[in-house]
Amino acid sequence: MNLPAPIQRHASLAFAIIAALAILTIAAMPWWAHRASEQLLIEFLYTLALAQGWNLLAGYGGLLSVGQQAFVGLGGYSLVILGLNMGLNPFLIIPLAGVFCLVVAVPMAAVLFRLRGANFAVGTWVVAEVIRLIIASNTSLGSGSGTSITDTLVGIPVWWRVSTTLWIALALGAGGTLIVYALLRSRLGLALTSVRDSEAAAASLGISVRRIKWYVYLAAAFWAGMTGALIFITKLRIAPDSAFSIDWTTTIFFVVVIGGIGTIEGPIVGTLVFFILRGLLSDYGSWYLIALGTIAVLFMVWAPSGLWGMFTKKFDLHLFPVQRRVKSS
Amino acid sequence: MADWINTLLQGLLAGGLYALLAAGLSLSFGVMRIINIAHGDFAILAAYGAIFLVGSFGLNPVEAMIIIVPLMAGLGFALQRGILNRTLGSDVLRPLLVTFGFSIIIQNLLLQGFSADSQSLTAGSFGTASIPLGGDIAIGLMPLTVMATAVAVLAGMQWMFNHTMLGRAFRAAADDAEAVRLMGVNHRHIYAMAMGLAMAMVAIAGVFLALQTTIAPTDGPQHLLYAFEAVIIGGLGSLWGTLVGGVILGVAQAIGAKFNPGWGILAGHLCFLAVLVAKPSGLFPTTRDR
Numbered sequence: 001m002n003l004p005a006p007i008q009r010h011a012s013l014a015f016a017i018i019a020a021l022a023i024l025t026i027a028a029m030p031w032w033a034h035r036a037s038e039q040l041l042i043e044f045l046y047t048l049a050l051a052q053g054w055n056l057l058a059g060y061g062g063l064l065s066v067g068q069q070a071f072v073g074l075g076g077y078s079l080v081i082l083g084l085n086m087g088l089n090p091f092l093i094i095p096l097a098g099v100f101c102l103v104v105a106v107p108m109a110a111v112l113f114r115l116r117g118a119n120f121a122v123g124t125w126v127v128a129e130v131i132r133l134i135i136a137s138n139t140s141l142g143s144g145s146g147t148s149i150t151d152t153l154v155g156i157p158v159w160w161r162v163s164t165t166l167w168i169a170l171a172l173g174a175g176g177t178l179i180v181y182a183l184l185r186s187r188l189g190l191a192l193t194s195v196r197d198s199e200a201a202a203a204s205l206g207i208s209v210r211r212i213k214w215y216v217y218l219a220a221a222f223w224a225g226m227t228g229a230l231i232f233i234t235k236l237r238i239a240p241d242s243a244f245s246i247d248w249t250t251t252i253f254f255v256v257v258i259g260g261i262g263t264i265e266g267p268i269v270g271t272l273v274f275f276i277l278r279g280l281l282s283d284y285g286s287w288y289l290i291a292l293g294t295i296a297v298l299f300m301v302w303a304p305s306g307l308w309g310m311f312t313k314k315f316d317l318h319l320f321p322v323q324r325r326v327k328s329s
Numbered sequence: 330m331a332d333w334i335n336t337l338l339q340g341l342l343a344g345g346l347y348a349l350l351a352a353g354l355s356l357s358f359g360v361m362r363i364i365n366i367a368h369g370d371f372a373i374l375a376a377y378g379a380i381f382l383v384g385s386f387g388l389n390p391v392e393a394m395i396i397i398v399p400l401m402a403g404l405g406f407a408l409q410r411g412i413l414n415r416t417l418g419s420d421v422l423r424p425l426l427v428t429f430g431f432s433i434i435i436q437n438l439l440l441q442g443f444s445a446d447s448q449s450l451t452a453g454s455f456g457t458a459s460i461p462l463g464g465d466i467a468i469g470l471m472p473l474t475v476m477a478t479a480v481a482v483l484a485g486m487q488w489m490f491n492h493t494m495l496g497r498a499f500r501a502a503a504d505d506a507e508a509v510r511l512m513g514v515n516h517r518h519i520y521a522m523a524m525g526l527a528m529a530m531v532a533i534a535g536v537f538l539a540l541q542t543t544i545a546p547t548d549g550p551q552h553l554l555y556a557f558e559a560v561i562i563g564g565l566g567s568l569w570g571t572l573v574g575g576v577i578l579g580v581a582q583a584i585g586a587k588f589n590p591g592w593g594i595l596a597g598h599l600c601f602l603a604v605l606v607a608k609p610s611g612l613f614p615t616t617r618d619r
Contacts, residue, residue: 066366123561129554261422302415
């Protein structure tokens with residue numbers, strides 16, 4: 001079913017207004033909400049930020065990274081290096097952590113791009129492990145048992161700490177979503193979408209698939225690095241095993257797969273579903289994770305386009321219109 | 330000097346276990362073009378299966394292996410036929426994420442059933458026996474058995490590839506899956522057979538793993554990485570290359586661990602990355618990664 005363009009425009013306009021109001025409401029949370037709900041929203045937003053980054057990487061760039069925890073961890077450890085050891089303000093470290101990850105990602109990509117498809121995926125995991133092992137053997141970074149980063153936050157009043165964290169999380173989660181949206185509506189976005197749909201066809205139309213892959217890999221590294229620094233500001237303690245845990249990637253996988261890979265709406269829907277399931281089931285420990293794994297398998301086998309894909313197939317409604325329609329005149 | 334030779338011998342023989350793990354991964358990648366992310370977890374599953382059989386029914390490890398191997402092969406066949414075959418296509422994402430899901434499910438089922446404590450199998454006096462080679466140099470009987478098994482399994486695979494209908498079908502599917510279908514071969518059945526065989530090899534590796542060291546429910550991924558590294562170092566599609574890859578990995582880990590106990594695994598990973606930089610197609614490539 002194809003909705004007429006005017007209805008589609010009205011729907012996305014209505015959504016834009018609702019989204020703008022939601023962003024303003026969230027930004028004002030420090031004045032009206034409980035700290036616990038702020039914490040939950042921060043978590044929601046940083047999960048969304050990681051999911052959007054990975055969606056750009058895997059959904060559009062075709063780069064199946066299983067190693068994004070490398071950048072989450074490195075972002076977190078930027079707090080130790082720049083904050084604990086050099087005394088920088090933790091919130092200033094966040095953009096620096098992104099730049100740091102971007103720089104580290106260059107040699108990583110140069111090596112990993114020699115592998116393709118599924119081999120690339122496992123390769124990224126190996127590199128994440130290498131970084132974890134190097135950091136775990138470094139005593140000045142707290143070695144294997146990790147270190148507290150509370151000292152970097154001394155002197156910042158709690159209200160400011162939580163509020164600033166929330167605002168930055170909003171910039172990373174909602175801002176990240178908007179950046180991906182703007183990107184996909186641009187010329188580069190057209191190239192990205194064509195690479196998603198068929199690398200061979202994109203290349204034959206003169207798109208440098210290789211350059212596109214470099215861009216998205218570096219962009220996702222930058223974003224995951226900043227997000228990692230933010231995550232560990234909220235956790236106050238960092239250890240190699242938690243910072244470089246595959247669980248970061250597992251969560252991202254689940255979110256993007258359930259929501260719908262290769263769409264902007266998918267990660268938002270997926271993050272919502274993930275937090276609802278976690279709220280309902282996380283008391284069940286291992287069984288909760290078994291359930292998540294089973295749901296992900298079921299989706300990948302029988303509904304690979306995810307919840308949002310199923311929805312658009314039925315209603316042809318796009319909240320972030322990035323589709324290009326062929327006009328017959 | 331003698332302990333350096335011992336270190337090298339240990340690493341060399343550790344390569345046998347890696348090659349056993351890697352052979353299954355290499356087979357499923359070669360035939361189906363998928364990487365089973367849960368590969369290592371299936372090895373750990375087989376190991377816990379053996380621990381269960383030995384603990385509950387008083388079997389010895391060899392009897393346990395005889396029971397576990399066909400069970401795992403059947404599981405592999407069923408999973409490929411029932412689930413993984415539905416995810417085949419040009420998109421590598423789907424099988425990758427499905428096996429990633431398997432990995433999470435297996436790890437948590439094992440945590441639920443066996444707790445997070447490390448366990449192992451004991452092979453009695455055989456497990457600690459060694460053959461003295463003069464001086465202070467000795468070879469452990471257990472690692473030697475594993476290496477001999479690995480060589481035998483790889484030789485059996487090579488023979489099967491060259492001399493049986495099934496082996497021909499595997500090679501044909503690896504070369505061109507569509508042409509195989511045009512020739513009237515049921516590719517879904519061939520894929521399920523390949524996964525069954527891969528899982529049988531994983532089961533052998535898993536039981537040996539429990540005999541050689543302690544295992545925990547979440548150990549699977551690290552063994553996936555070792556197996557993967559052995560395959561890539563050796564070169565995609567080459568069986569004997571896989572053995573060499575496993576040995577190189579084992580020696581790199583042993584040398585790293587000799588300098589600092591914490592560096593063993595890191596040295597293995599760095600060796601893999603070095604090969605990737607120097608010779609991306611591996612040392613003995615026979616097929617191209619398409």
